[in-house]
Amino acid sequence: MAETSAGILLYRRRPTLEVFIGHMGGPFWRGKDAAAWSIPKGNFTDEDPLAAALREFAEEIGRPAPDVEYVELGAFRYSSGKIVTVFAGESDFDPDEVASNLFEIEWPPRSGRLQSFPELDAAGWFAPDEARDRLVKGQRPALDALVRLVG
Numbered sequence: 001m002a003e004t005s006a007g008i009l010l011y012r013r014r015p016t017l018e019v020f021i022g023h024m025g026g027p028f029w030r031g032k033d034a035a036a037w038s039i040p041k042g043n044f045t046d047e048d049p050l051a052a053a054l055r056e057f058a059e060e061i062g063r064p065a066p067d068v069e070y071v072e073l074g075a076f077r078y079s080s081g082k083i084v085t086v087f088a089g090e091s092d093f094d095p096d097e098v099a100s101n102l103f104e105i106e107w108p109p110r111s112g113r114l115q116s117f118p119e120l121d122a123a124g125w126f127a128p129d130e131a132r133d134r135l136v137k138g139q140r141p142a143l144d145a146l147v148r149l150v151g
Helices: 049-061 128-134 137-150
Strands: 004-013 017-024 041-043 070-077 083-090 102-106 114-118 120-126
Touching: 004 049, 004 137, 017 128, 017 137, 041 049, 049 070, 049 083, 049 120, 070 137, 083 137, 114 120, 120 128, 128 137
Parallel strands: 004 083
Antiparallel strands: 004 017, 004 041, 017 120, 070 083, 102 114
């Protein structure tokens, strides 16, 4: 069975469309910008996808997702086979700062030392063209779906 994930793609109109995405944390993504950003999301198994998306948003941003109406943009399959269900909501959300959950990895590799890093180390609002360049390739179809939805 394919790995499943769910996320929240916030958008606002100021006056043009902007989307809220986060920069992935950890040493692999440090110093990278292109294809190093993500919709706040995470894995789930036996959970309602929207509930999982809301939980993951809070874990990755450090604040609950805004209390707005969410619409499912669709389920998008990565080349790896992973399926990500994305929900969109309109909000002028201001996180002040990102306070993401931490994950541990052995760093430097083969050092025997575990280090903690945030899942997301930054987040911000971007116009769709700028967000497209920043988002990991597998999430770009969700951005396209949002642009089609809100025009």
